[in-house]
Amino acid sequence: MTSLLKIMDVEKNVDTLHLGPIHLTIEPGTITTMVGANGAGKSTLFKLIMNLVKRDTGSIQLLDIETNGSDESWKQHITYQAQTVIGWEPFTGTKLKDFISSLYPHWNEALFQKIVDLLQIPLDERFAKLSQGNQQKLQLALALPRNTPLLLLDEPTSFLDIPAKQKLMNLLVEWMEQGDRAIFMTSHQSADIMKLSDYIVVLRNGKLMNKFEKESLIHRHRRYWISEQLPEEGIPGEIGRSTRYLVSNAPEQTESFLQQEQITWTQQESLDLEEILTQLIERR
Amino acid sequence: MxxxxxxxxxxxxxxxxxxxxxxxxxxxxxxxxxxxxxxxxxxxxxxxxxxxxxxxxxxxxxxxxxxxxxxxxxxxxxADIDHDMKQQMKVAEVYQAMEAAVEIAFKYDYTAEQLKKMCLEVIHKKGGNQT
Structure with a gap:
């Protein structure tokens, strides 16, 4: 399968942040979520992809077309939903829809209407007058129907109410099923990540860590409840402990060590995604 | 669904x-x-x-x-699966549940005799025949 998006050796200095070198590919049929602390450079990476921020070095290709070259045909194949949009304030939803739908040859009007109905988005008010939540809903209603192979969503659910979040999940699932498409998104909501993501990438100190498949990531982070005294020195796989439990990211090694030391555990379980991500984002 | x-x-x-x-x-x-x-x-x-x-x-x-x-x-x-396969599945599921229970019991150092007794009690409690 060929990649929709190929990011190779990309580096960028922005103020005090050095981003990169970044390598990442996005394959059709997948949803990848990028997580990282505030200010880690997630939005900057999206802007680099869109060529809204110029890269210092490296290559970014959408369907094999460099996004900083003179051939701008790639723009028809990607939808980018930023956290904040500039220039929409004076226009109503209807007006914005007229502008945007004319730019995308595969615009799906029925889907737009469906999202508007489902999320009850007011179309005749100026964008500036809408609440943050309604602005975000309108942005989504104007993003999904473009039907581009790649959808970049920068924190798409941060202002949504609970029912809207649920509806959006279903909309995104349906959207994915329409063809060989992919979503690359950022989110701080572990519920979004649990329900939608296949892969997780972590951006830390400007570096992008490996692409993790969600289940294998969860499966190999385990907590062992132990009532005996643990040895002081580090246990293989140990990434945390308290007086009652041990946390490991290498269960096989940990278990064989514990067995060898004849330390028994009363219970073991996988960690919640939120705990795992905290670990990955904050690990030094 | x-x-x-x-x-x-x-x-x-x-x-x-x-x-x-x-x-x-x-x-x-x-x-x-x-x-x-x-x-x-x-x-x-x-x-x-x-x-x-x-x-x-x-x-x-x-x-x-x-x-x-x-x-x-x-x-x-x-798919259309045959009767034998269904039977096999049922046996396998019950077997698995029993295995899990036995594992827990052994972890708490129950003896085989104690376990048998407990098993019969459960059968009785659930209304099964104790023969």
Whole structure:
């Protein structure tokens, strides 16, 4: 399968942040979520992809077309939903829809209407007058129907109410099923990540860590409840402990060590995604 | 359509395997019958909060073993499985549950005799014949 998006050796200095070198590919049929602390450079990476921020070095290709070259045909194949949009304030939803739908040859009007109905988005008010939540809903209603192979969503659910979040999940699932498409998104909501993501990438100190498949990531982070005294020195796989439990990211090694030391555990379980991500984002 | 599948955080059994086994049970017990449409891979991944990679693996295994069938463009359906296979599944499920109970009992140092006694008590309590 060929990649929709190929990011190779990309580096960028922005103020005090050095981003990169970044390598990442996005394959059709997948949803990848990028997580990282505030200010880690997630939005900057999206802007680099869109060529809204110029890269210092490296290559970014959408369907094999460099996004900083003179051939701008790639723009028809990607939808980018930023956290904040500039220039929409004076226009109503209807007006914005007229502008945007004319730019995308595969615009799906029925889907737009469906999202508007489902999320009850007011179309005749100026964008500036809408609440943050309604602005975000309108942005989504104007993003999904473009039907581009790649959808970049920068924190798409941060202002949504609970029912809207649920509806959006279903909309995104349906959207994915329409063809060989992919979503690359950022989110701080572990519920979004649990329900939608296949892969997780972590951006830390400007570096992008490996692409993790969600289940294998969860499966190999385990907590062992132990009532005996643990040895002081580090246990293989140990990434945390308290007086009652041990946390490991290498269960096989940990278990064989514990067995060898004849330390028994009363219970073991996988960690919640939120705990795992905290670990990955904050690990030094 | 949603499926009553519950994934265990405490099990070391891989998630795709848990899904596979629970779907077999749903089919063997008749809760899912021949020809019933199954959720798409993406939709089930959302419901069970897994990746599509996991669901695809479970579906592939189920298809390979003849429990489900995928028709291009139409979706995935419960296959026609024979009576013997259903029987085997039922035996396997009960056996697995008993094994798990025995494992816990041994962890607490119960003897085989104590365990047998307990087992008969449970059978009695649930209204079964104690012969």
């Amino acid at each position: 949603e499926l009553p599948i519950y994934l265990s955080k405490t099990s070391r059994e891989p998630i795709y395997h848990q899904i596979e086994n629970q779907m077999k049970t749903l089919i063997a017990s008749g809760q899912l019958t021949k020809g019933m449409p199954l959720p798409s891979i993406r939709a089930l991944a959302k419901d069970l909060e897994t990746s599509v990679i996991t669901i695809r693996r479970a579906y592939q295994n189920l298809e390979y073993q003849g429990f489900i069938q995928t028709t291009q463009g139409k979706g995935t359906f419960v």
